[in-house]
Amino acid sequence: MHALRASVQITTRPADTPPTEAELAELVPGHDAVLCQLTEPMSRMVLEAGAAAGLRLVSQVAVGLDNVDLAACADLGIAVAHTPGVLTDATADLTMALLLAAARRLPEAERYLRAGRWDVWSLDLMAGLELRGAVLGIVGLGRIGQAVAARARGFGMRICYASPRRAPSDVEASLQAEWLPLDTLLARADVISLHVPLSADTHHLLSRARLGSVKDGAILVNTSRGGLIEEATLADALQTGPLAFAALDVFEEEPRVHPSLLDRHDVLLVPHIGSATRATRLRMAQLATDAVLDFAAGRPLQHPAR
Numbered sequence: 001m002h003a004l005r006a007s008v009q010i011t012t013r014p015a016d017t018p019p020t021e022a023e024l025a026e027l028v029p030g031h032d033a034v035l036c037q038l039t040e041p042m043s044r045m046v047l048e049a050g051a052a053a054g055l056r057l058v059s060q061v062a063v064g065l066d067n068v069d070l071a072a073c074a075d076l077g078i079a080v081a082h083t084p085g086v087l088t089d090a091t092a093d094l095t096m097a098l099l100l101a102a103a104r105r106l107p108e109a110e111r112y113l114r115a116g117r118w119d120v121w122s123l124d125l126m127a128g129l130e131l132r133g134a135v136l137g138i139v140g141l142g143r144i145g146q147a148v149a150a151r152a153r154g155f156g157m158r159i160c161y162a163s164p165r166r167a168p169s170d171v172e173a174s175l176q177a178e179w180l181p182l183d184t185l186l187a188r189a190d191v192i193s194l195h196v197p198l199s200a201d202t203h204h205l206l207s208r209a210r211l212g213s214v215k216d217g218a219i220l221v222n223t224s225r226g227g228l229i230e231e232a233t234l235a236d237a238l239q240t241g242p243l244a245f246a247a248l249d250v251f252e253e254e255p256r257v258h259p260s261l262l263d264r265h266d267v268l269l270v271p272h273i274g275s276a277t278r279a280t281r282l283r284m285a286q287l288a289t290d291a292v293l294d295f296a297a298g299r300p301l302q303h304p305a306r
């Protein structure tokens with residue numbers, strides 16, 4: 001805010017609750033740029049209202065852009081900037097935290113101890129999944145997918161991935177990663193981790209049918225976007241198997257979590273904190289601010305949306 005105030009005129013909106021689409025359509029017109037977060041619905045209606053009154057830039061404090069209608073931005077000549085790269089490590093770290101917690105049954109083990117049920121050490125107490133040799137299936141081997149794969153290699157996991165295009169051979173070689181069709185990956189992976197952007201193509205990528213076709217006992221980790229999973233059917237998939245556990249940072253209708261998941265012990269739920277380290281959040285804010293300042297000064301954007 002200090003950096004912005006020094007160079008451009010700004011209007012702010014209190015951040016206690018996200019604005020509605022109708023509110024944004026009133027607020028945005030008259031501004032050259034909008035600096036927004038994933039909670040703001042930058043829909044065609046909002047963008048058209050803005051473009052009619054001068055809007056030329058949307059600068060998003062996130063890498064995912066599923067709340068921004070990119071087609072409308074292209075039609076209306078509105079540039080879009082986002083914050084790729086600076087949040088890769090933090091998000092990959094949280095993915096590993098969820099993966100480890102799920103594999104080693106940490107939520108269940110902690111509940112067991114706190115409930116006073118631990119009376120003796122035993123050989124099979126809370127026995128979980130051994131990571132060395134287990135198969136990690138990465139869906140979307142982009143920046144974060146690769147960072148998760150590199151971490152998982154350190155734990156001795158075997159990597160396979162599904163992606164529309166095959167990764168460069170040096171990436172495959174360094175991660176010893178095998179490219180598989182999504183359905184083969186789902187049948188083979190002990191842990192499935194989602195790292196694709198949410199779009200019309202990937203909405204409900206893990207449909208009810210696909211959730212029912214995973215390897216017996218599989219763990220599902222999602223730190224990408226909730227809409228990738230048909231969330232209303234997840235509890236059923238866990239109840240009937242073969243899916244054994246889901247560790248979720250993101251949800252279809254945040255901050256609402258599907259009620260069928262809330263009282264289950266085979267899910268681990270955290271409130272969209274993938275990039276939430278102090279250093280990363282500061283770097284994200286800096287990049288989004290830089291985009292506004294570059295735009296105001298007529299310089300090219302450093303991180304335009306593709």
Ligand code: NAP
Pocket residue numbers: 063064065084085087088091139140141142143144145162163164165195196197198201202223224225249250272273274275276
């Ligand atoms: P990225 O580098 O663009 O990687 C996305 C990868 O997904 C690309 O390799 C892309 O392939 C691939 N892909 C696209 N469609 C696919 C499909 N249908 N099936 C399989 N793979 C597909 O993005 P990133 O920086 O890794 O970020 C990934 C996502 O993480 C973001 O979009 C965001 O939603 C999420 N995220 C969440 C948090 C959090 O706080 N939880 C934080 C940061 C990011 P191509 O390049 O060939 O298209």
